Amino acid sequence: MNAEPPDPLEGFDATVHAPNRLRICALLDTAGEAEFGLVQQQLGFSASVLSKHVAVLMDAGYVEQRKAVRDTRQRVWLHLTRRGRAAYRGHLAALRAIVGPSDPAP
Structure with missing residues (x-):
């Protein structure tokens, strides 16, 4: 029996998708670990905005x-x-599947 490859759209994650949370995840994916103040500075967020979004990510078990x-x-x-x-x-893969392959401009 041939198993179909997983649908990349299944990786779409509404928790990660919010722009500020997507930026936090992108920074942490690259950095591995980052001090709160550095994340705040790099992303240009107030402490309260960063705290709010980090709390959502922590509640989801992502951070x-x-x-x-x-x-x-x-x-x-x-x-x-x-x-x-x-x-x-998985969310990045879903976004890539939605927008399709990038075609370099001539």
């Missing part, structure tokens, strides 16, 4: 945080979980 004291201040580092990385990459 975890690690807290530690550095330079006498408590710091928070963020990273994608395995589930979060899979959701992000």
Whole structure:
């Protein structure tokens, strides 16, 4: 019996799709782990906007945080979980399937 390849559109993830959360996932996918303040600075978000979106990603099990004291201040580092990385990459595949192959301009 031939199994059909999985439909890439099944990877579309509404949690990841929100533009700010997509940008957070993209940054964390590349960085591996990043300090909250650096994510905030890189993306140009206020602390409250970043916190709100990170909370949604954490509730979905896509992002975890690690807290530690550095330079006498408590710091928070963020990273994608395995589930979060899979959701992000599946979402990218779904977006690529929706828009089709890119055709370089002549």
